[in-house]
Amino acid sequence: MDKFNFTTKLHLACSDDPLRPIMNCVHFTGGFAYASNGHIAIKQSLEYHSVLQPGLLEGKSIHRDNYKNIMQFETATANDEGVQCSNADGREAFFSYFDMKGENMPVFDAVFKRYHAAGVTFIGMNPEQMKIIMEAMYTPDGYVRVNFGGIDKAMILDVPGVPNQEGMVMPVLVEASLF
Numbered sequence: 001m002d003k004f005n006f007t008t009k010l011h012l013a014c015s016d017d018p019l020r021p022i023m024n025c026v027h028f029t030g031g032f033a034y035a036s037n038g039h040i041a042i043k044q045s046l047e048y049h050s051v052l053q054p055g056l057l058e059g060k061s062i063h064r065d066n067y068k069n070i071m072q073f074e075t076a077t078a079n080d081e082g083v084q085c086s087n088a089d090g091r092e093a094f095f096s097y098f099d100m101k102g103e104n105m106p107v108f109d110a111v112f113k114r115y116h117a118a119g120v121t122f123i124g125m126n127p128e129q130m131k132i133i134m135e136a137m138y139t140p141d142g143y144v145r146v147n148f149g150g151i152d153k154a155m156i157l158d159v160p161g162v163p164n165q166e167g168m169v170m171p172v173l174v175e176a177s178l179f
Helices: 064-070 127-136
Strands: 025-029 032-036 040-045 061-063 075-078 082-086 092-096 145-147 155-159 162-169
Touching (some): 064 082, 064 092
Antiparallel strands (some): 040 162
16 A cells, blocks of 8 residues: 655654744645754655645644654545544544644744855754754755855755755854864
8 A cells, every 4th residue: 555644754853842832843834844943944845745635734733743643654634624544454543733822833934044155164063953854854865965154054954856845953052172
């Protein structure tokens, strides 16, 4: 049986901070899925997923735990209230969309601003955040390309040959010398 579902682990890029519940979700808008934990963000075209009726995801959000559970099914079909899932063995489940309680979806595209590459001697980053990006993005060859805009600018990642997908890693201050 073919699998009609989410195909990348975007839930890994979501926050688990209970004080920022909106960042605990994968968000869908403009034909893209977005996920962020506040340090990294991923923008990925829905064309990399095979969920049935993906247009019904528009403007919706799915909690990271539900997204992970949905991926365990063979078929996921979006509808107006959530995502209906099923397997050939008869197992079924329904996952409701996240209730944003009147709050707006984050404006993710604002962080995906590319800068002219700047010469950088050092840049601080948390390697665990890069590991999450590599696990959550669609990287068929396992490589990403990084645009460095400067020591105080987000690093924008893309995958050569994979259009309509970007990642972002925020730099961090490193007080101690690397040497």
